[in-house]
Amino acid sequence: MSVQIILALAVFVGAYVLIATEKVPRITVALVGAALMVIIGATDDHGIFFSENSGIDWNVIFLLLGMMIIVGILQQTGVFEFLAIWAAKRARGRPFIIMVMLVVITAVLSAFLDNVTTVLLIAPVTLLICERLAIPAIPFLIAEVMASNIGGTATLIGDPPNIIIASRGGLSFNDFVVNLAPIIAILLVVFIGLCWLMFRKQLTYDAARVERVMELNEREAIRDVPLLVKALIVLGLVLAGFVLHSVIHLAPAIVALLGAGLLVLITRLETRKIFADVEWETLLFFAGLFIMVGSLVNLGVIAMVGQAATQAVGSNYFGAAGGLLFGSAVFSGIVDNIPYVATLAPLTNDLVQSGGSPAQPLWWALALGADLGGNATAIGASANVVVLGIAKRNGQPISFWTFTKYGLIVTAVTVTLCLPYLWLRYFL
């Protein structure tokens, strides 16, 4: 092993530890790590900007950018708040029915929006509804963020790791829907059952408070009807573009960018509002990660590990899928699943390339493990951290262990159920 490889591995592992411990902002770690990779000669400008195998994955960056612009505009319409209040009124103030409706709304929205955006939209209105009903919001907030992590697993655009997996594996929007949406639908039903078991004692019904919810006027939440109509039309077109990939042959990133451009054109919003929800730091974080992982690809480290993994797996792809599923769930519960998947994606690609069609389910095992594992702990997913912050600001703090206690149960059940699904669907 050359000195260059040892140095590159040291940079990579060091960056991983710093990202996991959150001692330094993750964007700083990723960019400094990328710079160090350039300094030690593990990559260069051509490798970073133009190499499909070892450079920045522009498909991922621009798909995220396009969706951030579309969702940022859509969330200014108030439609999500309308939906949540409408659901609470349809449930006539019964807490568990409200929880079920909010969980379903959150999971479905999460399949099409990123998880952090979804919980940022749904948490404030949940606090309002719970205040009106004089019930604790904590069970609702925990259930929603977990539903968001589960629902986001169903589609290519639901969770950033899926975007990376799709790009590296050459998988389409429809591939994700066909292979992941069925198990996610089952998991959602099971999750609602778990919510009943975990939270039912905290969901007291007070008939006298119901009127306070029924008096809320959800129509007032919609601030700009023309904007809502335009945003929904464009979102519909973008989703149609994803689904019709095999017909129109446009990459998801191009579809998202065209959609964002069209929305900007027809809404004529101020630039400040258009880009208000673009997380530039997240995009740069992704770029830094791709450079670091690409450096290991350049030096042949990923190929070496891939070869070793291929030999170890042999033709036992069900065993590999199980290992990937549970290993990813454990890792994602502890560290950010984005760097984890960015590292594992090229490795999985090697396994799938060498194994052919029988190895294809490894992609789904990786996605299920990495996405669902985010529910395990309070720091397992960015959305969890965001909800804990909102809860604290609103005087209903959720401790790390309170979240993790429920998270471990939900993760254990949902990830374990994925194993028979993988077996029945791909290996029987």
Add this chain to the structure above:
Amino acid sequence: MRASDLQSDLPVVRRDTTALDAARLIAATHLAGLVVADDSGTPLAVVSAVDVLALMLPGYLLDDVSLAGVFDERAAEELWGHAGDHSIGELLDDEHVHVNDLLKVDADATIVEVAALMTDARAQVAQVRGEPGAPAMFLTLSTVMDAILTFCAPLDGPPTA
């Protein structure tokens, strides 16, 4: 005209002052910001009146302004029942709230210097440096503007919006 010519004393609040008491003070004095003092009474920061207003609202309305319209009149009135639940200390600790360190100006600073420093710091209130042990004295935006207006041409008629 120097800073010392315009200075006056101001009421100060502490970490444990409730949002309701702070709001009463703002309503009575029409101040754009309140000086916050530490436990020993030393002025250390300024919170703006709008941040005190935010402290009186439920956090979820600050996270999502579009929810403000969904309340009917009775529900809206009920909200203010919790307006006093929070204290000024929460503003100081909230990383989402920008609390200005207290701007200090020299007693002999000219009105131009004071205006420039307050603008640069976006400060509603500045403390005038005084003798050790002397009571803290301050300048407010309205005092400074009044002083500036004395050097400007008088209006022919009443000010228009």
